Amino acid sequence: MKFESKENIDLEYSLDGGQAFRWWNVDIGYRGVVGTHVYILENNNDFISINVLNENDDFQKAISTIRNYLSLNNKIDDFVNLWIDDPCIGPSVRGYSGLRVLKQDPWECLFSFICSSTNNVSRIKLNVNDVSILLGEKIFDGKYDFSFPKPEQCIVAGENVFRKIGLGFRSKYVIDAARKILDGSIILNELKSIEYLEARDKLMTINGVGGKIADCVLAFSLDKKESFPVDRHILRALIKWYGLPKNIMPEQAAIWARKRFGRHSSLANQYIFHRERLSSRYHMWGGKHRDLIIDEDK
């Protein structure tokens, strides 16, 4: 069954731009798993179509799940209007309109970003999907149609299984995270309702989770709009576009950005990240996205 609606969202940028790691480009759109449903999502001009492949339970529930995941009820016009003249975000908003911040499952998101440290997107995807296939439950007929394993299943599997899958030194980190969830010292859903900085400190008690990874989890799964993850791309962009000192530390840059962007920090972060990532790719490998490159970018 299909559901169509008029939405301002670009699926490629939002689903396959480094926020989530379980979406695959198939000929008609993006295929992936959210919770226990398999979806194929497709952009058609101003519309998106949502196709639920396994509709054994409530179709309406599956639609509301994916709408929430895609954050479709939050309008981004407010953000666009306010930052359209910003030196970095302005061109990015024009070039990549429809980029959105997702609301992923917090545990899957935490796991994914623990995997992200000194890693590249293609390998993160490989790791996260291998974990799902090996430890999750099969929910439909596709190669990647598996639910994401719960913390308990990760503990049962043990560190060596993750080493075998190829998570490397991150294996002990995901085990520590699973253990802290399981023993109740961290309750992910509770972090939604407590204050941003407190939630951040709590996540950082997990071994292998520093400020950057904590901020990704807060922004991409816990709906903390004041979160601004700073990685190497973002740091370079902040120095280039906003004149921050060349030797500024990531943590200081994050404080500066949160102050500037306030309640729009997480969205601003995505637009800056997307632009910087694609322009640095252009410099390395060529291809599209030359249109945005201006001034010192040349």
Add this chain to the structure above:
DNA sequence: GTCCAGGGTGAAA
């Protein structure tokens, strides 16, 4: 075949 970077973090120097 070799080299290198990739959405970092923690521990040692």
Add this chain to the structure above:
DNA sequence: TTTCACCCTGGA
């Protein structure tokens, strides 16, 4: 405050 090890995959 700075430096280094940690895994391993894909592209040059």
